[in-house]
Amino acid sequence: MIELKNLSRQFGEMWAVRDLNLTINKGEFCVLVGTSGCGKSTTLRMINRLIEHSAGEIHIDGQPVRGFREDLLRRRIGYVIQHVGLFPHWTVARNIGLVPRLLGWEPERIAARVDELMALLGMSAERFSGKYPRQLSGGQAQRVGVARALAADPEILLMDEPFGALDPLTRDGLQEELLSLHHRLNKTIVFVTHDMDEALRLADRLVVMHEGQIRQQGRPIELLREPVDEFVESLLGGNSRGLKEAALTPVAQRLCHAEMTSGVPDIDANKTLRDALSLMLWHRVDCLNVVEGSESLGTLRLADVVTARAPMGTTRGLSS
Amino acid sequence: MAGVTPAAHSMASAKANPVLVFLMVSSVMAWLVLSSVSVAPNRIVPGSSVGVFGVAGWPGVVLGLLPVIIAGVLALKSSRRQLVVVALLVVLTLAALPLWLALAAHNLVSPELPGARLGIGAGIWVVLFLLLLSVIEVRTRLGLSRWQGGLLLLIPMMSFSAVLIATPWLDSLALRREFVTRSDAFYTAIGEHLLLVSASVGCGLVIGVTLALIMRHWPRLRGPGFALLNFLQTIPSLALFGLLIAPLAWLAANHPWLASLGISGIGWAPALLALIGYSLLPLVRNTFVALDDVDPGVIDAARGMGMTSGQVFRQVRLPLALPVLLEGIRITTVQAIGLAAVAALIGAGGLGRFIFQGLGQAAMDLVLLGALPILIMALLADALLGALGEWLQPGGAA
Ligand SMILES: Nc1ncnc2c1ncn2[C@@H]1O[C@H](COP(=O)(O)OP(=O)(O)OP(=O)(O)O)[C@@H](O)[C@H]1O
Ligand SMILES: [Mg+2]
Numbered sequence: 001m002i003e004l005k006n007l008s009r010q011f012g013e014m015w016a017v018r019d020l021n022l023t024i025n026k027g028e029f030c031v032l033v034g035t036s037g038c039g040k041s042t043t044l045r046m047i048n049r050l051i052e053h054s055a056g057e058i059h060i061d062g063q064p065v066r067g068f069r070e071d072l073l074r075r076r077i078g079y080v081i082q083h084v085g086l087f088p089h090w091t092v093a094r095n096i097g098l099v100p101r102l103l104g105w106e107p108e109r110i111a112a113r114v115d116e117l118m119a120l121l122g123m124s125a126e127r128f129s130g131k132y133p134r135q136l137s138g139g140q141a142q143r144v145g146v147a148r149a150l151a152a153d154p155e156i157l158l159m160d161e162p163f164g165a166l167d168p169l170t171r172d173g174l175q176e177e178l179l180s181l182h183h184r185l186n187k188t189i190v191f192v193t194h195d196m197d198e199a200l201r202l203a204d205r206l207v208v209m210h211e212g213q214i215r216q217q218g219r220p221i222e223l224l225r226e227p228v229d230e231f232v233e234s235l236l237g238g239n240s241r242g243l244k245e246a247a248l249t250p251v252a253q254r255l256c257h258a259e260m261t262s263g264v265p266d267i268d269a270n271k272t273l274r275d276a277l278s279l280m281l282w283h284r285v286d287c288l289n290v291v292e293g294s295e296s297l298g299t300l301r302l303a304d305v306v307t308a309r310a311p312m313g314t315t316r317g318l319s320s
Numbered sequence: 321m322a323g324v325t326p327a328a329h330s331m332a333s334a335k336a337n338p339v340l341v342f343l344m345v346s347s348v349m350a351w352l353v354l355s356s357v358s359v360a361p362n363r364i365v366p367g368s369s370v371g372v373f374g375v376a377g378w379p380g381v382v383l384g385l386l387p388v389i390i391a392g393v394l395a396l397k398s399s400r401r402q403l404v405v406v407a408l409l410v411v412l413t414l415a416a417l418p419l420w421l422a423l424a425a426h427n428l429v430s431p432e433l434p435g436a437r438l439g440i441g442a443g444i445w446v447v448l449f450l451l452l453l454s455v456i457e458v459r460t461r462l463g464l465s466r467w468q469g470g471l472l473l474l475i476p477m478m479s480f481s482a483v484l485i486a487t488p489w490l491d492s493l494a495l496r497r498e499f500v501t502r503s504d505a506f507y508t509a510i511g512e513h514l515l516l517v518s519a520s521v522g523c524g525l526v527i528g529v530t531l532a533l534i535m536r537h538w539p540r541l542r543g544p545g546f547a548l549l550n551f552l553q554t555i556p557s558l559a560l561f562g563l564l565i566a567p568l569a570w571l572a573a574n575h576p577w578l579a580s581l582g583i584s585g586i587g588w589a590p591a592l593l594a595l596i597g598y599s600l601l602p603l604v605r606n607t608f609v610a611l612d613d614v615d616p617g618v619i620d621a622a623r624g625m626g627m628t629s630g631q632v633f634r635q636v637r638l639p640l641a642l643p644v645l646l647e648g649i650r651i652t653t654v655q656a657i658g659l660a661a662v663a664a665l666i667g668a669g670g671l672g673r674f675i676f677q678g679l680g681q682a683a684m685d686l687v688l689l690g691a692l693p694i695l696i697m698a699l700l701a702d703a704l705l706g707a708l709g710e711w712l713q714p715g716g717a718a
Contacts (some may be wrong), residue, residue: 050624075626085621089639105623148625158624 001024002047002156002188007056008212009042016042018212020056024205026155027186029179029287031199033235034209040192043209044158047190060156075099078149078187084141084160086133092118093129099152114236117147139170141220150185159191161199175201190260196237200224200244201273208232246273246305254305255290257298264299266291273305282307337461340406343454344392347447348385354443357424360494362435363683367494369441375424384420387413391454398461407458407472410451414476417444422489429492437494439685466707494685502689506674507607508650510693513670515654516588516663517697520595524652527596528603529645535608549601557659560597561666564590591668595659599652609640643717644707650705657698661690 003066009017024030045051047058049070058065065073086095091115096117097110105113112293118125121143133141142162149157163171164298175198182189193199199206207217208231216228224245227233235242252269265283267276269292276288286302356375358367372381393411394402421438429436452473459469484490499506535542555563568590572579583589614637622636623629664672674690677683 048624071626071628073626074624079621079624081617081621081624083615083617085615085617085624085635087618087622088615098627102626102631181613 001059001061002190003057003059003062004043004047005057005059007043007045007046007058008054009039009051009278010054013233015212017046017053020212020214022207022210022214022217024188024190026061026188028189028201029182029189029204030207031191031193031203031205032207032209033193033196033199034215035235036194037207039212040209041160042212044160044190044192047156048074048079050074062215069103075102075152076154076156078151078154078157080142080145080149080157080162082164084133084138084145086136086141086148088133090132092123092131092133092136093125095133095144096147096151098148103152114147115287117150119140120149120150120181123147138166139174142166146174146181150181150187155188155190155260157187161192161194164194171195171198175200178202195243196235197247200236208235213313221245224248243274243277246277249273251276251290251300252297254300255298256301256304260289260296261287261299264289267300268292269297276300276305335398336396337403337457339457340398340454343450343457344388344395347372347450348389348392350443350446350450351385351388352448353380355441356443357421357428357441359428360437360439361433363437363497367437367439367620370424370428372443373510374387375427377419380423384416388451388463389418400462403458403461407455407462410454410458411475413473414448414451414455414473415479417448417476418445418480418483418490421493422483422487425489425492436492437685438490438492439494443651446644466703466710470703470707495688498683498685498689501593502674506689509669509671509673509690512668513657513660513672513697516591516595516660516668517653520592520599520656520660521649521653523592524596524599524603525649528600528648529607531600532604532607532611535604536611546605549604552597553601555595557598557662558665560594561590561663564593565666568593586667588668590666591663595656595663598659599656602651602655603648606651607641607645610644610648611637613644614640643712646705646709646712650702650709653701653705654698657694657701 002022004020004022007017007020007022020039020043022030024198028067032043034040042051046053047060047065049065068076086092087098093111093114096114100110100113106259114129115125117129123140123143128136128140128144136144144161149159163174166174178189179202181187191199191202193202203220205217206220206223208215208223210231216223216232223232224236224241227236233241249271249272250269251267251271254273255269264285264287265279267279267288269289269290279288280286280302288300288302290297351372354371355369356372358369359368372384375381376384387409391406391413392411398406421440421444426440429438455469455472459472464472484493484496490496531545535545552560565586567584569584572584608678618636619632619641622632627635660670661670661672661675664670664676671690671694675687678686678688678690
């Protein structure tokens with residue numbers, strides 16, 4: 001668990017972060033969003049003490065971070081940055097094995113761990129372990145960056161715009177893998193991004209920051225439906241929030257176990273309502289067959305997509 | 321669009337290489353017009369120049385020119401294969417130059433005169449120079465590394481050494497005669513020269529890296545520090561040697577233990593000090609820039625992974641800075657090899673001694689005996705340190 005209490009950081013006269021309170025539970029995926037310069041990176045880097053806080057407190061599992069030696073603290077926290085920061089003079093294997101090496105692991109154990117991580121991230125150890133960073137594509141390099149951060153099995157992973165510089169397809173694949181890693185490994189992740197779709201897709205807890213302070217935090221769906229003010233509303237997409245919410249809802253939730261309708265397109269059950277809407281628009285139909293693999297589960301009707309809604313307290317509609 | 325690029329590319333590669341064509345045409349002209357060798361009956365009498373046609377008849381001259389002419393024609397269409405052939409022809413010509421000298425010695429130097437000597441004429445020097453330039457041009461065009469370029473030049477060097485050492489054909493070469501009469505002094509001078517250069521670069525490196533680290537740590541020292549080093553660099557070498565004589569002589573006179581170490585106003589001490597002074601600017605500047613230019617993202621990651629600041633420096637910053645640092649060492653070494661020649665003037669020994677003796681006696685071949693090894697040492701240092709720098713590039717020579 002990470003607790004930030006009345007956390008502040010001043011650069012000269014300017015407050016980059018001011019009086020910030022945030023609790024991130026163990027195993028939670030927390031995403032920070034906000035306009036450029038609102039203090040996201042500063043907040044992240046104060047957690048592993050790359051930046052020291054000027055006031056307030058940071059506790060990890062109840063212990064203040066100031067109580068640790070900086071380098072020892074950082075070895076316990078995975079860190080991934082946008083520009084990857086792989087060491088260009090080291091091979092992929094050596095890059096990944098850095099933190100275990102700093103921790104003084106046996107070479108055999110490091111080698112085994114490196115192989116394990118490369119398998120975890122879907123990279124062939126045989127092909128990649130001897131390569132140098134400049135021989136990798138952006139996506140491969142970022143995988144290595146994630147593997148390096150996971151190497152010593154840290155409880156916490158800090159990620160600052162890790163997929164910012166990647167093409168949409170690669171980014172999509174890596175998000176998928178990160179989510180499945182998160183489910184399997186149950187790490188506490190603090191993630192910074194500018195991409196709202198990415199934030200909504202990944203977050204358990206979404207935190208909207210503005211001018212060094214938190215405007216609103218909560219589950220993505222809560223923020224979409226009940227933004228506290230116009231700033232949060234427009235940051236989350238304004239009028240396109242309907243589609244963003246659809247993108248968070250799996251098709252299976254609106255499934256109607258009716259007879260198969262013939263002559264309409266199929267959609268996979270684990271796609272989202274957004275995909276379903278797009279498919280309906282494209283094929284000019286108002287009904288889809290929901291399938292899982294080759295098995296048919298039922299149908300999805302436009303009316304159910306549009307009207308039915310998971311219960312969620314009072315809702316604020318889209319402002320026009 | 322896609323179709324344009326390969327077409328444009330093949331057109332570009334079929335174009336003439338004007339540099340090579342120019343070098344080959346100039347070589348042919350220099351070869352034909354300038355004096356090829358000079359012949360003197362003894363050391364005192366100035367030699368008389370002989371042109372190519374004096375060395376060999378028409379057939380010999382044309383035969384000798386043939387590879388250069390072919391290379392020039394091939395350079396008119398410089399595809400890769402053509403360039404490889406040009407490189408081979410140039411290397412062949414360079415390797416054949418000692419044979420041409422042997423022919424000249426055989427035809428022109430009378431065996432009855434034991435002191436008679438053969439000087440290398442302007443034509444051969446110019447051709448040698450132009451052909452070396454064309455080797456560089458071909459190396460760049462073919463994208464060869466420094467190592468591969470160096471290997472190309474190894475062939476002519478070996479041919480020259482072989483003819484010089486294994487055969488008596490070039491015994492009458494003036495350069496060789498100068499060498500034979502003072503071979504002991506020659507080896508001593510090379511030793512002194514190398515010692516002076518390596519000592520000054522070594523000390524300069526230690527002091528320079530220290531200064532660069534200090535300036536990195538205290539930014540306020542940067543401005544004055546670089547100003548001082550820049551100033552040091554602008555003092556002419558002879559003046560700097562001269563300036564050091566008085567204080568060192570004074571020190572030696574007042575502290576006998578310094579004198580007992582061999583320190584005095586003239587000799588190796590002022591030369592070493594001056595050479596160290598000159599080595600500082602390029603070393604400090606390159607060390608400083610190299611350490612400062614390391615990608616901040618990489619340093620951030622290193623710190624973020626939990627490296628201590630010492631580990632960041634030793635494992636990340638320094639290795640990544642090494643190629644640029646090595647570049648500084650290369651510049652400094654080449655510069656010191658040249659400057660150490662001047663140090664002979666204040667009695668520091670080295671190859672410069674032959675140069676100044678030769679100048680004093682108007683014996684150009686003695687000057688050459690000093691200058692040629694300096695040139696070769698500089699080229700070798702340049703090639704070796706350059707190749708080492710390429711090899712140390714981050715990401716390795718994979
Ligand atoms: N080392 C520093 N010195 C001075 N000011 C800084 C420093 N680091 C950050 N700042 C300032 O603090 C504010 C917050 O910066 P921060 O990097 O946290 O923003 P961010 O939310 O990560 O922005 P972005 O989305 O552009 O990365 C900015 O106004 C920035 O200029
Ligand atoms: Mg940032």
